[in-house]
Amino acid sequence: MRYGNGPEVLRDVSFTLEPGTFHFLTGASGAGKSSLLRLMYLAHRPSRGLVTMFGHDVASLKRGELPPLRRRIGVVFQNFRLLDHLSALDNVALPLRVAGARESQVKEHVAELLSWVGLGDHLNDKPATLSGGQQQRIAIARAVITRPSLLLADEPTGNVDDRIGMRLLHLFEELNKLGTTIVIATHNEMMIERFGYARMVLDKGMLQHLPRGGGATRIA
Amino acid sequence: MFRTHYDLPLQRDVTGKFLPWIIALMVYLAMLAMAGSMVLSDMARRWDRGLAGTLTVQVAPLPNQTPPLGDRVNTALAVLRATPGIARAEALPRQDLQTLLEPWLGTGALNADLPIPAMIDVTLAGGRIDMRGLAQRLQAAVPGAELDDHAAWLKDLLAIARAVEAVALGVVALVGGAAVATVIFVSRAGLAIHGPVVELLHVMGAPDRYVARQFQSHVLGLAIRGGIIGTVLAAATLLGLRHAGGEYAAGLLPDMALGQFQLVALALVPVCAAGLAAVTARVTVSRALARLP
Numbered sequence A: 001m002r003y004g005n006g007p008e009v010l011r012d013v014s015f016t017l018e019p020g021t022f023h024f025l026t027g028a029s030g031a032g033k034s035s036l037l038r039l040m041y042l043a044h045r046p047s048r049g050l051v052t053m054f055g056h057d058v059a060s061l062k063r064g065e066l067p068p069l070r071r072r073i074g075v076v077f078q079n080f081r082l083l084d085h086l087s088a089l090d091n092v093a094l095p096l097r098v099a100g101a102r103e104s105q106v107k108e109h110v111a112e113l114l115s116w117v118g119l120g121d122h123l124n125d126k127p128a129t130l131s132g133g134q135q136q137r138i139a140i141a142r143a144v145i146t147r148p149s150l151l152l153a154d155e156p157t158g159n160v161d162d163r164i165g166m167r168l169l170h171l172f173e174e175l176n177k178l179g180t181t182i183v184i185a186t187h188n189e190m191m192i193e194r195f196g197y198a199r200m201v202l203d204k205g206m207l208q209h210l211p212r213g214g215g216a217t218r219i220a
Numbered sequence B: 001m002f003r004t005h006y007d008l009p010l011q012r013d014v015t016g017k018f019l020p021w022i023i024a025l026m027v028y029l030a031m032l033a034m035a036g037s038m039v040l041s042d043m044a045r046r047w048d049r050g051l052a053g054t055l056t057v058q059v060a061p062l063p064n065q066t067p068p069l070g071d072r073v074n075t076a077l078a079v080l081r082a083t084p085g086i087a088r089a090e091a092l093p094r095q096d097l098q099t100l101l102e103p104w105l106g107t108g109a110l111n112a113d114l115p116i117p118a119m120i121d122v123t124l125a126g127g128r129i130d131m132r133g134l135a136q137r138l139q140a141a142v143p144g145a146e147l148d149d150h151a152a153w154l155k156d157l158l159a160i161a162r163a164v165e166a167v168a169l170g171v172v173a174l175v176g177g178a179a180v181a182t183v184i185f186v187s188r189a190g191l192a193i194h195g196p197v198v199e200l201l202h203v204m205g206a207p208d209r210y211v212a213r214q215f216q217s218h219v220l221g222l223a224i225r226g227g228i229i230g231t232v233l234a235a236a237t238l239l240g241l242r243h244a245g246g247e248y249a250a251g252l253l254p255d256m257a258l259g260q261f262q263l264v265a266l267a268l269v270p271v272c273a274a275g276l277a278a279v280t281a282r283v284t285v286s287r288a289l290a291r292l293p
Helices: A033-040 A063-070 A088-098 A103-116 A132-144 A162-177 A189-195 B014-051 B069-081 B094-105 B131-141 B151-193 B195-203 B208-248 B260-289
Strands: A022-027 A073-076 A150-154 A181-185 A198-203 A206-210 B054-059 B086-091 B118-124 B145-148
Touching: A022 A033, A022 A162, A022 A189, A033 A150, A033 A181, A073 A132, A088 A103, A088 A132, A103 A132, A132 A150, A132 A162, A150 A162, A162 A181, A162 A189, B014 B151, B014 B208, B014 B260, B054 B069, B069 B086, B069 B118, B069 B131, B131 B145, B151 B195, B151 B208, B151 B260, B195 B208, B208 B260
Parallel strands: A022 A181, A022 A198, A073 A150, A150 A181
Antiparallel strands: A198 A206, B054 B118, B054 B145, B086 B118
16 A cells, blocks of 8 residues: 555565454554555555455445445544534434434434443533543544444543443453454553454564464564 | 535635636626516517517598598498408507607697597408408598508517527527636646645545545536625626616617516526536546546
8 A cells, every 4th residue: 555656665564353353563763554544534545455345345346346345344543533513412413323323313412422421411512612532522423323344443441541442442352242352452461461362563564463371473 | 515624724815815706707698688688578579479460550640631531431441341250340549649759759749639540450250351451441441541451570589589699609608618618727727726635635545536525516616606696786787787677768669577487497596607617627527537547
């Protein structure tokens, strides 16, 4: 994968994520974690190679066939990417509205989820009035509101204290138990050790896969 | 069609603030151009219809009044009535001539001593008539008589009316083109300003139509607002002109009254402008979104 005519930021990367699995994605800054996530959430098409999502070869799909696939992927962005002009409730409701959910269901589900992540008293607050941790929880709630098949999170616990971080990881685990495949890009070694899920390590465009409790397995 | 809220904060765009006023100005200009075209068209049609199958014979007063004007009018009437193809020939009473001249000369400006030409109104039976021969016979029998079949000046007048109509339609087309260009600019500016939000919605799986619909609704709302303002201004201007025409220049200005069909056509201008703006916004945004992966 490359941006425009620039150098390849990812090459010879090959891996398969089985449905319902949980992975950490690690690597030094600039190793290509965000680029790999962009490929996975279909914001970028590979310049060469094959990306298969939910059984579909992304390259062979027509452009109009991609939105339904994207709606099966939840994304937590590193900088949250919340819409400042919308309330917490409307931010979290975005994926449901994009998917064409009925408004009566939207508010009920969103309010319930926001209460679950501890923001039940902030439904109508704008992101700018909330703390970094609260904004992060809104971003996570937005990513999981549609119960996606694949959840991609870029440093989802970077702005919250350990207690909230653990709570959010437990939320991801709950979602994982319901069948969602989880990939979390993080530098937090303590968290990786504590939860012990399989680890994908990006280094100079190469990918190493460290299965749960096992040694390094190169799958590139 | 109208959403209660937008995911994109389009209402905050500065570019959108002036769009209603531009649309208002364009609707205003288009409505005035169309109304002017309609009035002229009506006028030309009335002239054409009113003068078709008629002739006018003018008998000018001579310097020494010999033979007298009344005698020459009678002779001209005799020649006309003896001509096959003429159904009726009547001299206009002096009172009618005074009424015709009043808008130019003022009430009471004509007195009995002022020499004015006599006019004979001629109605044709419907068949073809030899105009040149009739004119020659009249001029031979009646000194100072001139036959006017209206064709020459009516042709010029109709040509002018049609030219003005074409110019008016050109103005409407130019105004429409300018409106389309403005909406394209506003839509592209909106896309540039809200690029990150558009990309976020795209990544969430929003189809292009989801985003394009928001731009379309936003522009439609602005265009409707502009259309209403433009319509109100145009209506006020047309009513003002009609009032001025009736009050100060009766007879000089054409009648500004428009028929029901024409009023409906004028009312469609803001509707078409709003529709054109909405479609333009949708197409512009859809084409730009098609470049996303």
